[in-house]
């Protein structure tokens with residue numbers, strides 16, 4: 213059976229720290245992430261030869277992921293913290309995102325999939341998300 217998939221690539225810069233990791237990634241550092249969003253067509257291309265406009269994926273992914281996470285500092289929320297923003301690092305982390313998990317590439321993929329759930333246009337389903345942390349290291353989450 214033939215299946216048609218479309219992929220759009222996104223890039224954003226993000227800082228994070230992995231305090232549960234016993235290594236240098238415990239410290240705040242940054243990556244230029246590359247995110248590949250792949251959707252699978254539900255049916256055949258329409259009369260215009262498309263299953264969807266790439267700009268539709270672009271708009272949704274930028275709104276849900278790229279704009280919030282680009283140039284943000286992403287940290288796990290401390291379990292014993294009573295507030296969402298216990299520390300803005302002296303004002304240097306105005307765009308601070310605290311998540312209920314360690315922000316590894318793997319965990320971010322599950323989070324990004326949740327952010328896109330139910331947001332994609334008719335005619336396609338989210339097939340996979342692939343997140344490159346470096347040029348040579350990536351994780352892929354298959355959703356179908």
Ligand SMILES: [Zn+2]
Pocket residue numbers: 228237241242243345
């Ligand atoms: Zn890292």
